[in-house]
Amino acid sequence: MKDSKAMILLASVALLAVAQAPAADEGPEIYATLCAACHGHGPAPLGPYPALFGNEAVRNVGPIYVALKTLQGAGNMFPLCAVASDEEVVGVANYLAAANGSLVPAISVLDIADLRPAVGDCPPVRR
Numbered sequence: 001m002k003d004s005k006a007m008i009l010l011a012s013v014a015l016l017a018v019a020q021a022p023a024a025d026e027g028p029e030i031y032a033t034l035c036a037a038c039h040g041h042g043p044a045p046l047g048p049y050p051a052l053f054g055n056e057a058v059r060n061v062g063p064i065y066v067a068l069k070t071l072q073g074a075g076n077m078f079p080l081c082a083v084a085s086d087e088e089v090v091g092v093a094n095y096l097a098a099a100n101g102s103l104v105p106a107i108s109v110l111d112i113a114d115l116r117p118a119v120g121d122c123p124p125v126r127r
Protein backbone atom coordinates (compact mmCIF):
# COMPACT_ATOMS: atom_id res chain seq x y z
CA MET A 1 0.00 0.00 0.00
CA LYS A 2 2.76 2.36 0.97
CA ASP A 3 4.59 1.51 -2.23
CA SER A 4 1.67 2.30 -4.50
CA LYS A 5 1.21 5.68 -2.85
CA ALA A 6 4.87 6.41 -3.46
CA MET A 7 4.46 5.34 -7.08
CA ILE A 8 1.53 7.68 -7.55
CA LEU A 9 3.49 10.52 -6.01
CA LEU A 10 6.46 9.80 -8.25
CA ALA A 11 4.24 9.64 -11.31
CA SER A 12 2.64 13.00 -10.47
CA VAL A 13 6.02 14.62 -9.96
CA ALA A 14 7.19 13.24 -13.31
CA LEU A 15 4.06 14.55 -15.03
CA LEU A 16 4.55 17.97 -13.48
CA ALA A 17 8.15 18.04 -14.71
CA VAL A 18 7.00 17.17 -18.24
CA ALA A 19 4.29 19.83 -18.15
CA GLN A 20 6.79 22.51 -17.12
CA ALA A 21 9.54 21.54 -19.54
CA PRO A 22 10.05 23.96 -22.44
CA ALA A 23 8.14 22.57 -25.36
CA ALA A 24 10.93 21.72 -27.76
CA ASP A 25 8.53 19.89 -30.04
CA GLU A 26 6.47 23.04 -30.44
CA GLY A 27 9.51 24.65 -32.06
CA PRO A 28 8.43 23.95 -35.66
CA GLU A 29 4.97 25.39 -34.98
CA ILE A 30 6.36 28.52 -33.32
CA TYR A 31 8.82 28.91 -36.19
CA ALA A 32 6.03 28.59 -38.75
CA THR A 33 3.91 31.18 -36.94
CA LEU A 34 6.50 33.81 -36.02
CA CYS A 35 9.48 33.41 -38.32
CA ALA A 36 8.82 31.54 -41.56
CA ALA A 37 7.07 34.43 -43.36
CA CYS A 38 10.43 36.18 -43.55
CA HIS A 39 12.97 33.41 -43.14
CA GLY A 40 11.34 30.66 -45.20
CA HIS A 41 11.65 26.94 -44.57
CA GLY A 42 14.87 25.96 -46.26
CA PRO A 43 18.55 26.83 -46.65
CA ALA A 44 17.94 29.39 -49.40
CA PRO A 45 17.56 33.03 -48.32
CA LEU A 46 14.10 34.42 -48.96
CA GLY A 47 14.88 37.70 -50.73
CA PRO A 48 16.63 39.97 -48.22
CA TYR A 49 16.01 37.60 -45.29
CA PRO A 50 18.79 35.25 -44.23
CA ALA A 51 17.93 31.54 -44.19
CA LEU A 52 17.89 30.04 -40.71
CA PHE A 53 18.54 26.50 -41.92
CA GLY A 54 22.12 25.78 -42.93
CA ASN A 55 22.97 28.91 -40.94
CA GLU A 56 26.53 28.98 -39.57
CA ALA A 57 25.90 31.57 -36.86
CA VAL A 58 22.98 29.58 -35.50
CA ARG A 59 25.04 26.39 -35.57
CA ASN A 60 28.17 27.92 -34.01
CA VAL A 61 26.68 30.27 -31.41
CA GLY A 62 23.66 28.08 -30.72
CA PRO A 63 20.23 28.70 -29.20
CA ILE A 64 21.19 31.84 -27.28
CA TYR A 65 21.95 33.55 -30.61
CA VAL A 66 18.47 32.79 -31.91
CA ALA A 67 16.93 33.86 -28.59
CA LEU A 68 18.76 37.18 -28.60
CA LYS A 69 17.82 37.99 -32.21
CA THR A 70 14.22 37.02 -31.51
CA LEU A 71 13.99 39.29 -28.48
CA GLN A 72 15.85 42.31 -29.79
CA GLY A 73 15.44 42.02 -33.55
CA ALA A 74 18.17 42.67 -36.10
CA GLY A 75 18.28 45.23 -38.89
CA ASN A 76 14.88 45.07 -40.56
CA MET A 77 13.72 42.33 -38.22
CA PHE A 78 11.54 43.97 -35.60
CA PRO A 79 12.00 42.82 -31.98
CA LEU A 80 9.63 40.03 -31.03
CA CYS A 81 10.12 40.55 -27.29
CA ALA A 82 6.53 41.80 -26.87
CA VAL A 83 5.11 38.96 -28.99
CA ALA A 84 6.95 35.78 -28.03
CA SER A 85 6.66 34.26 -24.56
CA ASP A 86 9.75 32.93 -22.81
CA GLU A 87 8.57 29.41 -23.63
CA GLU A 88 8.15 30.29 -27.32
CA VAL A 89 11.60 31.86 -27.50
CA VAL A 90 13.12 28.76 -25.89
CA GLY A 91 11.13 26.45 -28.17
CA VAL A 92 12.14 28.13 -31.41
CA ALA A 93 15.76 28.71 -30.30
CA ASN A 94 16.36 25.08 -29.31
CA TYR A 95 14.56 23.86 -32.41
CA LEU A 96 16.62 25.98 -34.81
CA ALA A 97 19.91 25.21 -33.05
CA ALA A 98 19.20 21.48 -33.27
CA ALA A 99 18.05 21.78 -36.89
CA ASN A 100 21.39 23.42 -37.70
CA GLY A 101 23.36 20.66 -35.97
CA SER A 102 24.54 22.94 -33.17
CA LEU A 103 26.49 21.23 -30.40
CA VAL A 104 25.82 24.09 -27.99
CA PRO A 105 23.55 22.85 -25.17
CA ALA A 106 19.86 23.73 -25.22
CA ILE A 107 18.64 26.73 -23.22
CA SER A 108 15.75 27.03 -20.76
CA VAL A 109 13.28 29.72 -19.72
CA LEU A 110 15.77 30.76 -17.03
CA ASP A 111 18.17 31.88 -19.75
CA ILE A 112 15.42 34.01 -21.30
CA ALA A 113 14.69 35.66 -17.97
CA ASP A 114 18.37 36.66 -17.90
CA LEU A 115 18.26 37.96 -21.47
CA ARG A 116 15.12 40.08 -21.27
CA PRO A 117 16.59 42.90 -19.14
CA ALA A 118 19.55 43.13 -21.53
CA VAL A 119 17.11 43.73 -24.36
CA GLY A 120 15.77 46.77 -22.55
CA ASP A 121 12.64 48.56 -23.70
CA CYS A 122 10.38 46.38 -25.70
CA PRO A 123 8.79 48.43 -28.50
CA PRO A 124 5.24 47.62 -29.62
CA VAL A 125 5.11 45.47 -32.72
CA ARG A 126 4.87 46.78 -36.25
CA ARG A 127 3.16 44.21 -38.43
Ligand code: HEC
Pocket: 031, 034, 035, 036, 037, 038, 039, 048, 049, 050, 052, 055, 057, 058, 065, 066, 069, 070, 074, 075, 076, 077, 078, 080, 084, 092
Ligand atom coordinates in the same frame (compact mmCIF):
# COMPACT_ATOMS: atom_id res chain seq x y z
C1 HEC B 1 9.68 40.76 -40.57
C2 HEC B 1 10.59 39.76 -41.03
C3 HEC B 1 11.23 38.87 -39.98
C4 HEC B 1 10.63 38.05 -39.06
C5 HEC B 1 9.15 37.85 -38.81
C6 HEC B 1 11.69 37.37 -38.36
N1 HEC B 1 12.91 37.79 -38.83
FE1 HEC B 1 14.73 37.14 -38.19
N2 HEC B 1 15.65 38.44 -39.48
C7 HEC B 1 15.01 39.27 -40.37
C8 HEC B 1 16.01 40.07 -41.07
C9 HEC B 1 15.72 41.12 -42.12
C10 HEC B 1 17.27 39.65 -40.58
C11 HEC B 1 18.65 40.18 -41.00
C12 HEC B 1 18.94 41.42 -40.21
C13 HEC B 1 20.31 41.96 -40.53
O1 HEC B 1 20.52 42.35 -41.66
O2 HEC B 1 21.13 41.94 -39.62
C14 HEC B 1 17.01 38.63 -39.58
C15 HEC B 1 18.00 37.97 -38.88
C16 HEC B 1 17.78 36.93 -38.01
C17 HEC B 1 18.82 36.15 -37.38
C18 HEC B 1 20.32 36.32 -37.61
C19 HEC B 1 20.70 35.47 -38.80
C20 HEC B 1 22.17 35.45 -39.11
O3 HEC B 1 22.52 34.80 -40.11
O4 HEC B 1 22.97 36.04 -38.38
C21 HEC B 1 18.21 35.23 -36.62
C22 HEC B 1 18.89 34.16 -35.75
C23 HEC B 1 16.78 35.44 -36.73
N3 HEC B 1 16.55 36.48 -37.60
C24 HEC B 1 15.83 34.68 -36.08
C25 HEC B 1 14.46 34.88 -36.21
C26 HEC B 1 13.49 34.09 -35.50
C27 HEC B 1 13.82 32.92 -34.59
C28 HEC B 1 12.27 34.58 -35.84
C29 HEC B 1 10.93 34.16 -35.32
C30 HEC B 1 10.82 34.02 -33.88
C31 HEC B 1 12.48 35.69 -36.77
N4 HEC B 1 13.83 35.82 -36.97
C32 HEC B 1 11.48 36.44 -37.35
C33 HEC B 1 13.64 39.36 -40.57
C34 HEC B 1 12.67 38.69 -39.83
